[in-house]
Amino acid sequence: MVMELRVTLIGCGTVGQGLLEILRDRGNEVDRRTGVRIRIVGVADMKMGSAESPGGLEPAQLLAAARTGSFAGLPGAERRRDALGLIREVDADAMAEATFTNLETGEPALSHVRAALTLGRSVVTTNKGPAALALGELRALAARNRAAFLFEGTVMSGTPVIGLVEHSLAGDRIQELRGILNGTTNFILTKMEAGGSYGEALAEAQRLGYAEANPAGDVEGHDAQGKVIILAAALMETNLTAAQVPCEGITRITPDAIARARAEGKRYKLVGVVRRTGNGVEASVGPQALPLDDPLAGISGVMNAINFRTDLLGSLTVVGPGAGRVETGFALLADLIEVGRRLAR
Amino acid sequence: MVMELRVTLIGCGTVGQGLLEILRDRGNEVDRRTGVRIRIVGVADMKMGSAESPGGLEPAQLLAAARTGSFAGLPGAERRRDALGLIREVDADAMAEATFTNLETGEPALSHVRAALTLGRSVVTTNKGPAALALGELRALAARNRAAFLFEGTVMSGTPVIGLVEHSLAGDRIQELRGILNGTTNFILTKMEAGGSYGEALAEAQRLGYAEANPAGDVEGHDAQGKVIILAAALMETNLTAAQVPCEGITRITPDAIARARAEGKRYKLVGVVRRTGNGVEASVGPQALPLDDPLAGISGVMNAINFRTDLLGSLTVVGPGAGRVETGFALLADLIEVGRRLAR
Numbered sequence: 001m002v003m004e005l006r007v008t009l010i011g012c013g014t015v016g017q018g019l020l021e022i023l024r025d026r027g028n029e030v031d032r033r034t035g036v037r038i039r040i041v042g043v044a045d046m047k048m049g050s051a052e053s054p055g056g057l058e059p060a061q062l063l064a065a066a067r068t069g070s071f072a073g074l075p076g077a078e079r080r081r082d083a084l085g086l087i088r089e090v091d092a093d094a095m096a097e098a099t100f101t102n103l104e105t106g107e108p109a110l111s112h113v114r115a116a117l118t119l120g121r122s123v124v125t126t127n128k129g130p131a132a133l134a135l136g137e138l139r140a141l142a143a144r145n146r147a148a149f150l151f152e153g154t155v156m157s158g159t160p161v162i163g164l165v166e167h168s169l170a171g172d173r174i175q176e177l178r179g180i181l182n183g184t185t186n187f188i189l190t191k192m193e194a195g196g197s198y199g200e201a202l203a204e205a206q207r208l209g210y211a212e213a214n215p216a217g218d219v220e221g222h223d224a225q226g227k228v229i230i231l232a233a234a235l236m237e238t239n240l241t242a243a244q245v246p247c248e249g250i251t252r253i254t255p256d257a258i259a260r261a262r263a264e265g266k267r268y269k270l271v272g273v274v275r276r277t278g279n280g281v282e283a284s285v286g287p288q289a290l291p292l293d294d295p296l297a298g299i300s301g302v303m304n305a306i307n308f309r310t311d312l313l314g315s316l317t318v319v320g321p322g323a324g325r326v327e328t329g330f331a332l333l334a335d336l337i338e339v340g341r342r343l344a345r
Numbered sequence: 346m347v348m349e350l351r352v353t354l355i356g357c358g359t360v361g362q363g364l365l366e367i368l369r370d371r372g373n374e375v376d377r378r379t380g381v382r383i384r385i386v387g388v389a390d391m392k393m394g395s396a397e398s399p400g401g402l403e404p405a406q407l408l409a410a411a412r413t414g415s416f417a418g419l420p421g422a423e424r425r426r427d428a429l430g431l432i433r434e435v436d437a438d439a440m441a442e443a444t445f446t447n448l449e450t451g452e453p454a455l456s457h458v459r460a461a462l463t464l465g466r467s468v469v470t471t472n473k474g475p476a477a478l479a480l481g482e483l484r485a486l487a488a489r490n491r492a493a494f495l496f497e498g499t500v501m502s503g504t505p506v507i508g509l510v511e512h513s514l515a516g517d518r519i520q521e522l523r524g525i526l527n528g529t530t531n532f533i534l535t536k537m538e539a540g541g542s543y544g545e546a547l548a549e550a551q552r553l554g555y556a557e558a559n560p561a562g563d564v565e566g567h568d569a570q571g572k573v574i575i576l577a578a579a580l581m582e583t584n585l586t587a588a589q590v591p592c593e594g595i596t597r598i599t600p601d602a603i604a605r606a607r608a609e610g611k612r613y614k615l616v617g618v619v620r621r622t623g624n625g626v627e628a629s630v631g632p633q634a635l636p637l638d639d640p641l642a643g644i645s646g647v648m649n650a651i652n653f654r655t656d657l658l659g660s661l662t663v664v665g666p667g668a669g670r671v672e673t674g675f676a677l678l679a680d681l682i683e684v685g686r687r688l689a690r
Contacts, residue, residue, distance in 0.1 A: 022516075022657065034515045152513075158658050160513030167512045168497075168505030170379045171367075171678045295664060298643045303660075312367065312675040313503050315648075317664040319640060330657040333516045345690045 003344040004037045005336060006056075006092045008121075010083045010112050011099035012045040012066050015126050015153070018329025019096065020066075024059035030333070036340030038333070042090035043071065044083045046099070052076035052090050083108065087115045094148075094339050096332050097125035103217075103226045103242070106133040113138055113149070120145040122343075124335035126153035126328050132226045135233040148339050151234075153331025155181065155227050156304045159320030163334065165235050169310065174235055176275040176309040181227040183302035183322040184211045184218040185250050185270045190300045192258050193267060198251070210302055210323075220249035221270065221285045228272040228283045231306075236274055238281035248286040261289040267297045349382045350685040351401075351437045353466075355428045355457050356444035357390040357411050360471050360498070363674025364441065365411075369404035375678070381685030383678070387435035388416065389428045391444070397421035397435050428453065432460045439493075439684050441677050442470035448562075448571045448587070451478040458483060458494070465490040467688075469680035471498035471673050477571040480578040493684050496579075498676025500526065500572050501649045504665030508679065510580050514655065519580055521620040521654040526572040528647035528667040529556045529563040530595050530615045535645045537603050538612060543596065555647055555668075565594035566615065566630045573617040573628045576651075581619055583626035593631040606634040612642045 009016050023030070023038060031037045042052035043062060051057055051065070051074035061074060071077045087095055095116040099109050106129035113130045116123050117138065125131070130138060131151040142149040152162050156179075165174070180186050187210050191201035202219070205211035217223050225247040232238045250270050261268055266289040274283040290297040295317040299305040304322025309315060321327040354361050368375075368383060376382045387397035388407060396402055396410070396419035406419060416422045432440055440461040444454050451474035458475045461468050462483065470476070475483060476496040487494040500506045501524075510519070525531050532555050536546035547564070550556035562568050570592040577583045595615050606613055611634040619628045635642040640662040644650040649667025654660060666672040 026518075026656075029518070030516050033518075158517075159661060160509060163513040164505060164509055167683070168508040168679055171375045171682050172503075172675060173371075173374070173378075293643075293645065298638075300638065311371075312671055312678075314666055314669075314672065315664075316504060316666075317662075319660075319662040319664070321659055321661075324659075326657055327659065330517060333657075334513055337516050338512075 002031050002035055002037045003340055004039055005094060005340040005343070006039050006041045007094050007096055007336060008042040008086055008090055008092045009040055009096045009098065010044055010087065011097065012043055012048055012062070013098065013100070014325050015328045015332065016096070016098040017063060017066055018325035019098070019332045020059040020063050021326060022329050022333055024063060027059065034337045035344065036337045038336055041092050042086050044081055044086040045071070049077055050079060050081040050086050052079065052086065054091070083112055084115055087112060088119065092121055093343060094122040094124060094336060096336065097123060097127050098332065099127055101128045103129055103132060103222060106130050110134060114141065117141045117145055117147050117149060120147050122148040122150070122339045124150045124332050124339065126331055128154045128226045128230065131233070132229045135230065136239050148342060150335035150338060151230070152335050153328050154230050156306070156320060156322045157324060157328040158330035158334060159304065159318060159322065160334070161306055161318060162234050163338070164318065172313055173311045174308050175311065176273070177231060177235070177306055178296060179227070179231070179272045179306040180269055180296055180299050180304050181224040181272045181322065182218055182270060183304055184215065186299065186304070187302050188219070189250060189253070189268055189270065192253070192255060197255055198253065219251050221247045224270060224272045224285045228274055228285055232274045232281055232283050236276065236281050240283055246284045246286065250287055253287055264289070265292055266290060267292060269296055269299070271296065347376050347380055347382045348685055348689040349384055350439060350681060350688070351384050351386045352439050352441055352681060353387040353431055353435055353437045354385055354441045354443065355389055355432065356442065357388055357393055357407070358443065358445070359670050360673045360677065361441070361443040362408060362411055363670035364443070364677045365404040365408050366671060367674050367678055369408060372404065379682045380689065381682045383681055386437050387431050389426055389431040390416070394422055395424060395426040395431050397424065397431065399436070428457050429460055432457060433464065437466055438688060439467040439469060439681060441681065442468060442472050443677065444472055446473045446571070448474055448477060448567060451475050455479060459486065462486045462490055462492050462494060465492050467493040467684045469495045469677050469684065471676055473499045473571045473575065476578070477574045480575065481584050493687060495680035495683060496575070497680050498673050499575050501651070501665060501667045502669060502673040503675035503679060504649065504663060504667065505679070506651055506663060507579050508683070509663065517658055518656045519653050520656065521618070522576060522580070522651055523641060524572070524576070524617045524651040525614055525641055525644050525649050526569040526617045526667065527563055527615060528649055529560065531644065531649070532647050533564070534595060534598070534613055534615065537598070537600060542600055543598065564596050566592045569615060569617045569630045573619055573630055577619045577626055577628050581621065581626050585628055591629045591631065595632055598632055609634070610637055611635060612637060614641055614644070616641065
């Protein structure tokens with residue numbers, strides 16, 4: 001028995017296209033394995049316009065149109081709806097939000113999420129803005145409207161963290177988590193460890209597409225800081241603002257410092273920490289020289305990892321990709337499958 | 346809103362007592378965090394006898410009795426039921442099976458599991474026998490009787506593996522998994538890596554309680570082999586018998602071999618492998634000299650780990666405890682919470 005989930009996709013950049021590629025290449029297998037069939041009934045993108053069809057749009061057709069930069073010619077494209085119009089007017093069970101992250105205001109994603117949840121549509125998103133700025137509000141809004149708000153892809157792309165804790169660690173209690181939450185900075189540190197300067201390593205990261213032309217969001221730690229705020233809210237019930245999370249990046253780490261650490265049997269990593277204390281939860285992001293037997297010390301290149309310290313299991317570590325088109329598209333898919341399974345009950 | 350799950354516990358050795366300790370020390374927190382209240386309505390142990398109470402037995406009382414080696418004096422103890430009698434006569438929603446593993450026949454656990462599932466009672470177990478020998482049959486029996494058969498604790502104690510794949514990787518496809526699945530042998534290899542002989546390392550493992558007086562099941566690889574068979578059946582839909590899984594232990598690894606591997610930048614680990622091939626699934630257990638940058642090479646001491654290679658996520662690794670009283674008791678708890686959540690729907 002297959003349940004059909006009607007989904008609108010808001011934002012058709014790298015991540016949205018990653019989801020569409022998976023649906024194009026293995027949609028049938030996903031149906032068969034999970035019992036959830038995902039039908040894209042509408043799509044809106046700031047640059048490409050919109051398309052819609054109650055019977056479903058073909059992922060292959062959407063991808064071909066996205067390569068041309070415009071949805072013109074696709075079913076319903078003549079309506080030219082903006083994202084909010086599409087969310088409100090196209091009947092759907094869920095909305096996948098994959099626009100660009102804005103950690104200052106959360107917009108426009110925050111408005112998209114609020115609009116969908118208010119209509120009782122579940123939301124899955126890879127956009128860090130809404131989850132970092134308003135998780136408490138959005139979860140309450142979802143609960144009031146009997147919808148789900150899922151955001152696995154905001155932390156380590158498709159590598160399961162939030163779902164892992166909610167499903168498998170529900171009876172345990174996390175005392176501390178420490179994570180390598182940004183692949184760009186971990187790639188740069190891994191290269192510097194092998195003997196390059198910061199500038200050389202950054203240039204290589206940019207050449208390979210791991211770092212943007214303006215790398216500030218990564219190298220100054222703000223991306224990791226947003227993820228730390230999400231983890232504190234999602235897993236340790238504590239709403240923190242950026243001002244409450246001290247944040248230092250990797251721009252001041254010199255080859256000398258790395259060599260000194262190596263001489264002491266240590267390795268620099270940019271570590272995000274969330275920890276229960278006597279009076280609440282504290283969080284931070286900053287470089288740390290870790291002993292080589294630390295579970296995070298061996299995580300190299302663009303891989304990400306989180307080490308949990310819990311009451312019952314002790315130490316638990318998850319290591320996986322933290323970025324990538326298909327990997328992040330998969331996060332949307334995994335959350336949509338969860339929404340479908342909840343609706344099927 | 347809390348749903349109450351009435352549970353019989355079969356086998357009150359280390360693992361069963363681990364579950365009772367958790368319920369004694371943090372049952373209220375588990376209720377509050379998960380919405381599932383676990384009430385032990387009956388317990389049977391080959392050595393200690395039985396006890397039962399429709400209103401629930403106190404975990405603290407059960408633990409005190411277990412320390413004396415007998416349930417005499419507890420409510421219902423005068424009935425002296427054996428396990429099958431208790432399963433059949435005491436009304437319950439679920440049965441927790443925590444007797445000793447027998448990988449040859451699966452008994453007596455296999456009969457306990459069949460009896461409970463036939464009555465429509467869900468089963469959670471840490472006993473490798475039934476899952477390794479009859480997973481297909483037991484899952485079908487569970488489905489026919491609208492019950493669940495959950496066995497997270499059979500692979501890496503409470504470290505989530507089965508639940509992780511079923512919940513978070515449902516839309517992905519595993520091509521290969523490689524695991525360090527036995528803490529005893531990994532402890533011995535870690536000690537030998539630091540410069541001891543096999544005999545010295547084994548003696549230390551026995552002194553610390555990691556290895557039994559007769560260590561054959563661990564050091565000859567049979568424990569890991571049973572887990573490999575469970576993983577192949579649970580995650581790759583393939584029923585294998587022990588005869589189909591080549592198995593070599595660590596008893597032939599010499600300090601010389603370890604030194605030679607180290608000179609080549611490698612480290613010996615006992616690795617269980619399950620892999621899709623052109624015509625099916627193949628599995629094996631044996632020592633491998635892994636390059637130091639392998640995700641499994643850094644797993645030391647009694648820790649366990651599994652590295653998955655999947656179509657969409659690429660490489661994903663989970664590292665956590667593979668044994669321990671509370672850690673394995675937690676596996677029963679996590680599966681019971683899942684049963685309760687399914688019943689609450």
